[in-house]
Amino acid sequence: MEINNISFAYQDKIKRLHGIDAQINQGEITTIIGPNGCGKSTLLGIITNNYQPQEGQVILDGKVINKYKPKELAQKLGVVHQQNTAPSDMTVEKLVEYGRLPYKNTFSPKTDEDEEKVEWALRRTGLLDRKDSKIDALSGGQQQRAWIAMALAQDTPFLFLDEPTSNLDIYYQYEILDLVKQLCDEHGLTIVMVLHDINQAIQYSHQIIAMKQGKIIEKGNPKEIVTPKLIHDVYGVNVVVKNDEDLGMYIVPVGI
């Protein structure tokens, strides 16, 4: 996926993104980081075709994304948004079945393939034994997994996650991140996510895109681009970058 020279403003005409250029490599995990309001969720919204940029285009498999038919695009990219709602009495299985919507017409019945994919998505996210539970009865981590399962049932080569770990306990955060890693390693999914935690981004990503005020400050392999200067430029925080033989690279914030 190629992101070419994207500029974007909401109805208030204030420009939120300025000439964004980036490349999403297939089979890799790309993480967008940056302070609140830097435009990272907006960028995710554009590359998932939820907002239309005023300038530039996003190209997926040689075709501009807003030229795809809605269902065709939904067969290529699955998205887990940051805030989700579902009717409170919906079961997990019903929710995950929504992932099959791009493959159906209004009246077409459930196929064997639908059932297989739904079961696979439930198993992959560890929700198979909770499939008859109502969404409301799940913990925060389980709910997040249910939404990821819905996107997995969509059976797309691309998966986009907007702050999948926010509002979760640290255990569930890593549960989600490990799942993301497995999906990439074992199933070859291309993953793009927005994260707040810089260390998680370093640990789990092949590529980091660091943004500030609607611009990309730096992008590339975390080991090469994450420096005290970059973090200070982006977040205004002083950090020490450490390297541990076993743990790899990590940062420690030391003040502002």
Added chain:
Amino acid sequence: MKEVLSMVKKLVSFIVVIILLVAVTLYSAISGSIEITAGELIKGLFTGTNDNVEIIKDLRFPRIIIALFAGATLSVSGVLLQAVMRNPLAEPGIIGVSSGAGFMSIIMITFFPTLFFYTPLFSFIGGAIAFLLVYMFSWKSGLNPLRMILIGVAINALFTGLSEFLSSSNGSSMMSGVSVTSSTLTMKTWNDVEIIALYGTIGLILSFLVFAWCNHLGLKDKTLNNLGFRVNRARFVISLIAVLLASIATAVAGMFTFVGLLIPHIGRSLVGTDHKALIPFSALAGALLIITADTLGRTIASPIEIPASIIMAIIGGPFLIFLLRKSDRIYGN
């Protein structure tokens, strides 16, 4: 286990409502100023020899059928509007759709009385205009529930005011059937029945066909968008059906508030939020409510008739408060 329990609850709810509906309808047919027994009624219907039955057929049957349809269409209209606006308070009466429809049918009757048969069409246009206004003005706030209701109240007031202005400047005597603020089901003929039965049936069938879309709208626009679902097209179609249902009821039976609010609310707690069950259940329960209100209205203080809409308001208000106290389940989690 829970699964089974909720299935049983669903089934029992349907059966109870159907039994009550049949019972009340039958009771309604045999009671009033002319009283006969159910046996006489059925016998008379087949033989055509009982004069009382003939009178009942001409006067009471249209009224009963119209009450049933009005209840069904208004409840289902409420269900659809609530799905489209993701707001449990959306109701054709509250957000002005009914008064818009009522206003247009009054214009119709005042200025073009010869076009009587097209009243539903005019009502539909009126209802659609009111709905469009509410939708447009609340769009900017992201269809914020509270704002939408406030705008609806304003639109409702505007159309009600305009209608009353028209009625009073024309002298109140000519408004035989249509009133903007209340409804009486007296003086209904088989012509009225034809209109509401035809358009009402079409509307109800259409609404059942879109049940899956209504369910989809329980998810966020963004989510649906990324599932390749055309959200706005679905919204548009469902809204049209909702407006059709509400307008037809208003054109023929007049204004009833609360039914589109109460019934879907009760429906959700009894049969759940799945529209596959909620839409048919609301149609049945809505019909039951209005026929009950109308039957009470004309038997409770006979020979004085209390309009069904007034009975509805008196039952509806307290009941709504009771419901809201009991459960605060609304859309979303």
